[in-house]
Amino acid sequence: MALMHPMSAHPNRPVYLKLRDQIAAAIIDGVYPEGAMLPSVRALAAEQGANPLTVAKAYQQFQNDGLVEVQRGVGMYVVRGAAERLRAAEREVFLREEWPEIRSRMARLGLDPADLVIIS
Amino acid sequence: MALMHPMSAHPNRPVYLKLRDQIAAAIIDGVYPEGAMLPSVRALAAEQGANPLTVAKAYQQFQNDGLVEVQRGVGMYVVRGAAERLRAAEREVFLREEWPEIRSRMARLGLDPADLVIIS
DNA sequence: ATGGCTGTATTATGGCACTGATGCACCCCA
């Protein structure tokens, strides 16, 4: 039988959002440490097979949030405390918006988080 | 600070997908018991403030999966065993595709499912 | 100072998903 939730998240999630999530994860994980320079829009675009403008759109949100600092003509740098602020913000959103839905969904499916902790 | 995941889960989730999830939940929960007729596309559209076609698109997937039976000119009916098949299928997808991502995401955020079981 | 790297602004274009309005085919019941 065909699956029912081919995409509970989003199948056709916009590229610039995927990039944003990926970069955010990299910052939190320390792949791009504080003070380090992010890959240039052109470099990351080439690496990811995307358009430089699309990468710029992903970067845009980070400077809006003050997580990266732009030095025109030089590059974009991860500000101090960015990783922690990012993680705190994500955690906040996760607990408030995502986790309740996940819980009720699991309940409906007859699953219990306690049981799944062991598995993975 | 602006949040990071304005739509990590579903901000702009298409209406027809929201409806599909909602209907699937209703079937699993027995709101629409086996053998019962689903609300007509027009009725549900009016109730949800959506377009009849959008509702039809949501229903479409259920007939593709053989979970509902169509009687032209009459209505759509929930087939026998639909709830259980639906729940099994959803559970399969959840465990295989969603849960791993949730786990790694929680790990990145410094969260542990075991701790959150108590909260909610 | 010049070439090469940064990010950024502008404009245009194609594609695709979502939504909407209308009309048709079908079935049941009075």
Added chain:
DNA sequence: TGGGGTGCATCAGTGCCATAATACAGCCAT
């Protein structure tokens, strides 16, 4: 045999996304 209820097909419109081609402004090492 009508009338009102089904689902369904077609066509059109709208908006977002992604791409593209340029061009500009700033910085730096050679």
